[in-house]
Amino acid sequence: MFKITVEKECGCFKRSDLQNNLELASKDEALLKSIEMKEHMNDSFCGKHSFKVQEVGDQFVIAMNDSTSNGCCGGGCGSH
Secondary structure, rough: EEEEEOOOOOOHHHHHHOOOOEOOOOHHHHHHHHHHHHHHHHOOOOOOOOOOEEEEEEEEEEEEEOOOOHHHHHEEEEEE
16 A cells, blocks of 8 residues: 655645545555645645655655745745
8 A cells, every 4th residue: 555645734735625644555546646636736725835745665745845935925934
């Protein structure tokens, strides 16, 4: 089994129909589903965060990008 995990559930994720900790039988199926979820999150959520897929062992983790170029609140989420 291959698992798809959303690293940090933002408010938009919690309000969406998406599920965290999905388990799929094949690696290919899990990869395609994680990419589909990431694209939906990037296209449909509020835009304060952007998301990426990372492979970690038998998991695909959907994580927030570290980049602040399109910035939370325009200033990097309190990193200063």
